[in-house]
Amino acid sequence: MKLSSIKYMAVASLLTLGMTSCEKYLDKPTEDNYVADGYYKTDAQCLAGTAYLYNSPWYDFQRGFIKVGEVFSGNYYWGSSPYMSFTLNGSDQDLINMSYSLWAVIAHCNTVYDYLKASSASEAVKNQCMGECLTWKAMAYFFLVRSFGDIPIVHNTSEELAAGTYSTAQKVKRADVYEYIVMTLEEAMRILPKTPLEKGRIDYYSAEGLLAKVYLTKAGVTGQLSSEDLQNAAKYAKDVIDNSGRSLLPNYSDVFRLQNNKSEESLIAFRWSCINGEWTAQNTLQSDLMANGFDEFGDLWGGWNGISVDLQNAFGVDLTTQSPDTWINNVDTRLKATMMLPGFKYEYFWQDHDMGGGQRGFDYLKFIFDDVYNPSVQVTDGQIVCQSATGSNTVKHLYGDDYDHVTGTGHNASRMSYSLATHILRLSDVYLVYAEAMLGANRATTTNKDALDAFYAVRHRAVPNYEYPTSLSWSDVWKERRLELAMEGDRWYDFVRVSYYDPDFCVNELMNQKRNALWNVSDAYRTYYQTGAWPGGIAYDDQTAKPTVNSLMKTDPDTGKKYFFMPFPSEDVVFNANLGSNVDGIHVDVRSTYSY
């Protein structure tokens, strides 16, 4: 080998070595998706960038939404759930998921808000989208403060991350959190358009309606109802009622149908979609709430639970003493739209099924007992039985079967995945907020026409023969809210806000609820199904001891009053000792500490 060969070899090697030193070879950002750098520039990008705030971060909240809102409050029976017996502890799965979800909403809203701030899109679109971020953030805080009491405020996620203060952040007193929510909604209203840029999106009146409800809730947080807060609640609610241009749908049950996902009555809603099959984009409540066989996907396990006897009674239904004629002829159209009872038929479910007599639709009794109509009937000890321990299943949050889904939305549902919107703030809620706020701090009976109008609008839609009232009491509104908003995840929070100033009333009402199951439901239903004659014989289970709510009450160190709270997820205390159940919130002057 000659020297020249070695030389060339060396050159060759060096060249080879040099070949790969190329930086470009190592530059590999995500290739099959957009990256945040360079996104949020155009109007379309901004709108697509906030669309998911209406569903995905809220996904894990769904079960807690029902369990807290409806099971706690005595509207819904759920077997041996701790929400039935007020035995919630900080490691409860649904509680943890609910909390994860609400904090995720806040983190997403903060993050997207920051991106939008730097966006070069049009002012109108930026305002729409930033307003959405703020309203959803306020919504999440509103659920959090009512659920857990004192909680930390994460005003700016990235700043808090950079500062590293997240593991020492302090809880903030409820009153200050409410002030922060008000402040956030005020900013949202400042920038949101009066009519949304796209149907179904949040607008000025969505935020204002929410603000009214926040004021009504906040009003009692000091232990006494605040007239000023109530006046604010009334003022904002009235503006929505008078100026939003929105009105109630004529037919109550229409509100909850797929076709009306974006109806004008819906001010704020979770806008689920199962179109692309992305997990967390979809509604899964039917799976938790309905019995197997109702849809095609084998994804239903909620049939054993059902509408509580107490809610049945609130609607005037008593299965232990009445016969079907009584409830079939119940004047309140909300009854059938809220709960299934023997004899009820639904033309909007199972539109592809023959329920007899050439009619298409869903017949609850037939569903339970006819194994041709529903091959998935429940057989126990050789007999077909009704799964629901209270003899009734919910109607709200159900979409029906796949045919109904396609009819309503144009696309298929799939396993644990459907596109039915979940309404969080409806116009009728704002009407009732207004009526209640108008009763004032002493909760006196009123004859104020505006208050009566609002109340009448809500009740008259549901009960066509309801006559214009001469006066309105606090308990009228209290009862009406339960009927109007039953199963909509709201009732427990009514108890929470009243517990701020009148805990004894709340404890008393909860202790006197009929939260247990019914006996002999299956036998009575079966005979009725087979013979058409109602045999009676259903009895309320008065043997199961009443639960106590005393372990879910906390004393406010400032007022000395007890109020309802839920334990903060105990997992979190390992990251931040200040989140422990034994730590109370501190006072923060939110207006001077935070700004938008």
Added chain:
Amino acid sequence: MNLNCSKEKILAGVCSITLLGISPQALAGGGHSPLPLEQQQATKKITGTVSDAMGPIIGASVLVKGTSTGAATDFDGKFTLNVKPGATLVISYIGYVTKEVKTDARNAYDITLEEDKKVLDEVVVVGYGTMKKSDISGASVSLGENAMKGSIITSLDQSLQGRAAGVTAVQTSGAPGSSSSIRVRGTATINANAEPLYVIDGVIVQSGGATAYDYGLGDALGNGTVSTISPLSTIDPADIVSMEILKDASATAIYGAQGANGVVLITTKHGKAGDAKFSYNGMVAVNRQTKRLDMMNLREYADYYNGFVAQGEVQNPSASMSDPSLLGKGTNWQDAIFQTAIQHSHQVNVQGGTEKVQYYASAGYMNQEGTIIGSKFDRLNFRANLDAQLKSWLKMGASISYSETNDDLKLADGDEGLIGYSLTTTPNIPIYDVNGEYTSVSSEGSTNPNPIAMAKMKDILLNRQKMNGNVFFEVTPVKHLVWHTEVGFDLNWSKGDRWEPTVNLPNYYVQKNSSSLQKNSSTFLQFKNYLTYSNTFAEKHSVTAMLGQECWESKYDFVSSANTGLPSNDVKNPKLGADVPTINAGFGSSSMASFFTRWTYSYDNRYNATYTYRYDGSSNFGPENRWAGFHSVAASWRFNNEQFFKPLENVISNGKLRVGWGQTGNASIGGYKWGVSLSTMTSDLGKGYRPANIANTSVQWESQEQWNVGLDLGFFKDRINLVIDWYRKESKDMLMELKLPSTMGTQGNASSKLEAPWGNYGTIRNTGVEITLNTHPLIGKFEWDAEFQISFNKNKLVKLTGNSASDVPLPGYGQWSDLVSLTRVGESLYSFYGYVTDGIYQDLADIESSPKPSSYSSNGVWARNSNVWVGDIKYKDLNGDGIIDENDRTNIGSPLPKYTFGFTNTFRYKNFDLSIFINGSYGNKVGNYTKMKLTHMNSSWTNQLKDVNDRALLVPIDANKDYSAGVDRGDGQLIWHWYDDITNIRVQNAGTSMPRLSLGDPNDNDRWSDRYIEDGSYIRLKNISLGYTFPKKMIKSLGLESLRVYTNIQNLVTITGYDGYDPEIGASTQSANVFGLDNGRYPSPTTYSFGLNVSF
């Protein structure tokens, strides 16, 4: 043929591969083409016999040195050749030391070959080259063919268990072909991949994905970051000749950024010169689950159910269960879910070649049923390896392998796994109804589908194909210098298939079937060049210098489609679905570029020193942090070669002291963590995009430093060998996801939360000692080899940064978000974290005088289903504040063993060989998560362990108290039974530690506590095998050259205090950062096998 010309051409070809464009002329050296001499001289005929200790060798190659003349021995080991006087014969045979015999006046030669036991001992594979074992200063361990031969393994990683000091291998599952968690010298990182780097013949093995999500199977196998799918199960262990496990940093540093978790170098079989030699290896095995958990039978279950009725927990008695004495044993779901499973495997290979060209080719097939019904694994594989000495200065090698595997997977563990369902489904439900159809019964609070129906009807299928291999050239342009250039590739294709049929069972009623299919493909290409210079100066100074470059690029893509509503269950193709199909697709790539060098110097076989350096750039990091360098140095002293050691020569035959220090890194966190990528999320407002994570632009390499001190000692001519290593390795800037309280929005469903930033947040230190003692107590006619190895490792999280509070720990969750373990600063990883129990509340006075749990009544009114109650578990108030709350949790045990060991004894007498392999683990705790579900007593429709018969039995203090008119409990509400009156209840069996039954469980008796922590230490007769090798004389008439039959029993006996199926648990397939948590892990079976090795 013109030699010069060919040299040019070939070199030009090699160079063109490297795109150098070098001028061929430049390399044209002088040379003369010699005439074949043998034709010019007279020859004579000679004969000979080639044999070994056991008899003649058939097919040995006998070559005349320097010529192409040669012959192969016949059935009697005889050969005949014409040779010129004075020629040298080269006799070679696979597995034997090649011998040279100079011919002389004789015409007949008796040649005896010696088995080549030393080949592997002497030269070992190190990264980018080989080294004499005696020169190595680092810590590495070899696993030869024999070690693997002893056990029945379907996946390579399984063979590492108990065989190599410093390597902890825990099988993740007992499913066929499933993976193992391999930790080399303890776990050195969190979240970033902690498995070692596998390199087959120089090519980095691509896994194709770690979880079912990667293959498009979604959550079908759980939500963890590990799964039971083994990337190594695609490789046939029968093709492997040896594995080198590089442990300390001086050995692994040459792999730089990829070496932090250790490196496993796998060498496949290569041919040896000689006549073609065929072999067949076959095995048939039977796998069984021998253990059953002690569940209640129907009679006991009925008793238990009636207990709920008696305490008012369940209002209506069950007619069928009111008189347990009339009942039989009911369904044993455990017996139903487990099957006796058959496994068989076959491999044929052929190898041989000439002095210049050698080949090895093999084909294998394996089929294994799992012990859970419906689970299956099979593999078909081919391999061809070729080595050719093209020119005196040019060597070429090529290898290619292809394999196809099919997994029939089942979800065994987790809340919705078959194991869990088979345990909790009650014995009053039959498997089949009177018509022979599956039954499926649902009851309030229990919606278990029939697990047998589920196992048999749902499909989770994974088909994988893998092709990998390499082509290399070694050019020796001048003496002492070798240029190695190599292209390696690893191509993977997979098809993941999920199928859910229509099911027409009550409670398990699915009217729409669904089918989904995902196809993945990935391409890994690796190109490397390195120059090695080795020379010895003045006979004492031996130097090797290596300088090299490597780069690789990996690309992946996938497409999937899914649909529902197929008209029938016959053909499973999403295309047939009636509904709107969903499609998904993705692609991406990553790359790495590296430069490296290694310098070794050895003086007089006494002093050795090695220095390595590697400079790596990875696409996983942002532009400012892309590159990092890693150094290592090591030195060793062979003191037995010193003059002053001569007198001890007969006692100490080998003595080497090794000291090493080095750096390695870790980059495996996935791409683009330095930026924010958007993922799609559709809402009713249209297609949307969501930020998936919080960025950390400064994320960079995890680096690791390791010290190693080792001592190799051989006594009495290596009859006793002892290797002791001490190490300390510290991973700094550990790559992990920042741990944040949920208030930052970084927890929950992966597609709804905001993923916390990845960064360099922690420091972990592993310190340990490894001892291997290798002895040959008996030699001669009756041989006994004994090898014992034991590994001690201490693991500590030294610090975490990135948080203002310095001790924010790392959580590990059971199912979903149930906190079960916590890694805290100053403690070892993954310690279980929970409450400490303190007996059972005996009566109201006991409750009132004890620290108060959260369900304590705040107003003196007590309810059985809302408040803490008599018979509930009392927990310790560890912080002494009088309240039992989440602040009273503590470290309740570590799942990491204090030491693991393996002990192999091999006995040989005449043609018999017997091998007994025992392994074990000491000091590790197991979290029995399954037991939590099987003793919770909060549902009347869930079967439980017999242990619940010892539950706290409540009885009235005053049985005569009258409740017929109702008794005010304190808030105006009336109670009607003694069991609702807390003032009138006591525990009958005062000594019990099992709580009362309670549907609501207000005291949360099944919270994670020391109740479920068990000692997971075990000692296991892992393997016992007995073989017989037939004498050659006997099989000669059959035309066979060798024949060995053996029988083998694996996992025959396990001695452990653990209550569950199997104490060997490993990493959780359900969530990250959890180790040793038994959530229904697929237990490892006992395997009885019979095998046959034959060659001809």
